[in-house]
Amino acid sequence: MTPRPPLSDHQLSELRRAQQLVREGKGQGAIERIRPLLEAKVIHADVYWLFAEACRLAGLKAEARTSLNAAINLxxxxxxxxxxxxxxxxxxxxxxxxxxxRRRLVEVDPDGVNAWLALGDLLLRLGDAREAEPAYRRALALVPGGFRAGHGLALALRLQDRAQEALAVTGALVTRPGVPALTRTLHGHLLGDLDRLEDAAAQYRAVIATRPEELDAQETLARLLPQIGQGEEALAGYEAALRARPGDRALWRSAVRTARGLRRWPACLAWSEQAVRRFPGDPFLAVAHADALGFSGDPQAALALLERLAGGPAPDAFAAVQAAHWRLATGDPEAAERHARAATALAPDEQTGWAYLATAWRLLNDPRERWLIDPERHVATLMLEPPPGYADRGSFLAELRAVLEGMHGASAHHPDDQSARQGTQTRGHLFTRRDPVIEALSRTLHRQIEEWLATLPRDETHPFLRRNTGWIGFRHSWSIRLRDSGFHVSHIHQEGWLSSAFYVSLPPEVEAAPAEGDVPGALVFGVPDASLGLSLPPRRVERPEVGKLVLFPSYAWHGTIPFASAHPRMTVAFDALPVPAQP
Known part of the structure; x- marks a missing residue:
């Protein structure tokens, strides 16, 4: 059968009208022009293809898929x-x-640069940077110096932990006119990956000087500057950007979110107040403004706004969570419980509502607190088994410590938006690093965690146990190096499910401390966020030990006790999420 039999003049006219309607984005009108041709048994590859495009515009994706398959068969x-x-x-x-x-497309169109770019982009989306690399290299060979192909290649190399190679690619691009801001920002990220933090900051500043709406550069710069001793300038880029682009909602949201995360409450209050006037009805901006009011000394004003949002016709989970926070902070656990329960009903996998619910139940002497977070049943300790190729745990940990020391690099201060104080945190997702020692740690932890998960009971009503599939994926991972007087403020991991602390090395003073009393460097469970103003003792104190892994639900309050030593305390931590059970 010929894929394109001749069409009558009338059919050609209808097809051209349908093409024009598709170009205008009028899918339904195009469908009405093409469907009579299909009903008349016109079997033509281009007719099926055009009908698919019309269906796609009209939101009829299943019909579009069927029609594309028909065009391809012809x-x-x-x-x-x-x-x-x-x-x-x-x-x-x-x-x-x-x-x-996508793979079939590059077979039928081997010289099509867009075909190779689309393949590379999809492979990156699927997490396969190694396979994406040759697709982008092929696109670059077809269009030497192409910005999109170069950017994709650099990103694929970065995701393979080949930052130096990636920097060479972006370095050749950023010197040319017209390079996209996204690529210039990636160049900054690579400089940071290579511990050239001052150069990275300069690159981000250069990006936002010409493209203030480049939010990735804005947000990364604001988080980076406090780590290199320039915290007073953290929000300067936003200040200039908001003056230049006062109608940019995304920019206002980013500025408010960043100021809130960095706990810059005067800026958060001023910006959120302006933003809610400019963009009324934006729930995130309203909740952030309420928080800024509370942290600026007016919790009652915060509550008035939050409870209006949480109890409105479209209840907002974020508003309910923050209402629970301020009800706890103002001594009303009964109301806090109501808000926390509402938050967990609206967003059952978000962890903050469960943390506040546990705190409210504790203040109310409600036995359900122990059901929700039992420090004995839901907190586990495991000793790391030596990975394959290592005779013992100690030899592996010595190599791991040396690798991590190199990764902590040049940052002098802790990130302001994280829990560590008096220390440093590695950049990026630690377990994606292509270092054999890090890979051995990741594989061993993964196996031991899943073995532990298999021992847990199933409870469809429990927020932690009901999600246990027995299988996990690491959502994020990092290392913390605390120095003298270092500690973690009490916190939770709101986007996790299972969280952790793994001890790589400890100061001798911590290892030799007596088991009783406030053990320096110990992990403390059950003490809520200090901003709540609650004086509650720990539910469990876990003594640190080199090689020990501590696992717990991400909604469990946890922090550490400061220690005094000239030697650092080195840990690895991660958040894990359940993944579907494997066959």
Whole structure:
């Protein structure tokens, strides 16, 4: 069967009208033009392809998929329907089948740069940077110096922990006119990865000087500056950007979110007050403004705003969580419980509501606190087993400590938006580093954690136990190096499920401390966030020990006791999420 039989003049006219409607974004009108051709049994590859595009515009994705498959069956060597099918399947989150379409596209169109770019982009989305690399290299060979291909290649290299190679790629791009701000920002990230923090800050500043709306550069610069002793300038980029772009909602949200995260309450209060006037009805800005009021000394004003948002016709989980916070802070655990329960009903996998609910139940002497977070049943300790190739735990930990020391690098201060005080934190996702020692740690922890998860009971009503599939993925991971007087403020991990502390090395003073009393450097469970103003003793104190892994639900309050020593305390930590059970 020929893929494109001749069409009558009337059919050609209808097809051209449908093409124009598709160009205008009028999918339904185009469908009405094309459907009579299909009903008349016109079997033509281009008709099916155009009908698919019209259906896609109209939101009829299943029909679009069927029509693209028909076009491909008629003419499998035509690149266009393969490209359209790949894009459609990505929209439908059918990424496995989309990858098949993207690979077929580069077979039928081997010189199509967009085909290789689309393949690389999808492979990165699927987390396969190693396979994405040759796709971007092929695109670069087709269009030497192409910005998009170069950016993709640099990103693929970075995700393989090959920052120096990636920097060479972006370095060749950023000197040319017209380079996208996204690539200039990536260049800054790579400088930071290589511990060139001052150069990274300068690069971010250069980006936002010409593109103040580049939020990744703004946010990263604001978090970086306190770590290199320039905290007083952390929000300067936002100040200039908001003057230049006063109508940019995304910029206002980013500025308010960053000021809130860095606990810069005067700036958060001033910006959120302006933002809620400019963009009324934005729940995030309203809640952030309420928080800024509370932390600026007016918790009653905060509560008035939060309870209006939490109890309105469209209840907001973030507002309910923060209402619970301020009810706890003002001594009303009964009201805090109501808000926390509402928050957990609206967002059952977000951890903050459960933390506040546990605190409210504790203040109310409610036995459900122990059901929710039992410090004996829900906190586990394991000793790391030596990874394959190591005779004992000590030899492995000695190598691990040396590797981590090199990763802590040049930052002099702790990140202001994290829990550590008097210490440093590694950049990025530690377990994605392509260092054999880090990979051995990740694999061993992964196996031991899943073995422990298999011992837990199933409880469909429990926020931690009901999500246990027996399998995990590491959402984020990092290392902390605390120095003399260092500690962690009490906190939770709001986007996690299972959190942790793994002890790599300890100061001799901590190792030799008596087991009784406030053990220096110890991990303390059950003491709420200090901003709540509650004087509650720990529910459990876990003595640190080199090689020990401590696991606990991410909603469990935890912090550490300061220690005095000239030697650092080195840990690795991670948040894990459950993944579907494996066959």
């Amino acid at each position: 003419d499998p060597a035509q690149p266009g329907p393969w490209a359209a099918l790949g894009s459609l399947l990505e929209e439908m989150e059918d990424l496995g089948t989309a990858l098949v379409a």
